[in-house]
């Protein structure tokens with residue numbers, strides 16, 4: 704079957720959406736990926752966490768945030784009582800990336816790749832209907848807020864994506880290089896948790 708175009712992606716339910724991502728050839732990243740990385744978590748999670756793109760381990764395993772950045776993310780989530788595993792919706796997160804395929808050598812996503820991949824993320828958010836979105840790093844922010852302001856200028860307050868409160872924070876891979884910003888990122892997660900109170 705022909706791959707669905709952006710407008711038909713917006714009507715797909717979970718299983719056809721998964722299949723569309725797995726079969727996607729909309730951009731050249733399909734040639735170099737080992738696996739697509741759809742996302743993980745409960746489809747009724749209250750939290751939606753959006754990262755950038757799969758890295759080496761994510762590409763190999765087909766799951767988001769399973770490498771070093773993912774370990775940091777999981778420990779921050781755990782400190783808030785949140786998990787990607789089975790739990791009541793209020794404790795659950797759905798984790799997805801802006802790009803579903805790994806860019807070669809983890810280079811930055813290109814605008815055309817982001818544009819082709821965005822409808823999948825938009826549909827995931829529409830299906831999950833999260834109560835809060837955490838956008839980590841500049842590519843998630845660009846995709847969801849259409850802003851290229853630095854993270855440091857956007858974090859610390861609540862934005863909106865299609866009526867859903869959205870909090871901006873640093874990408875965990877950046878925090879591994881700049882641990883001094885971990886405290887700020889923790890504050891951002893606490894801000895997102897406050898939205899749900």
Ligand code: URA
Nearest residue numbers: 754755756757767768
């Ligand atoms: N970085 C991301 O943005 N996403 C992943 O899944 C892994 C690392």
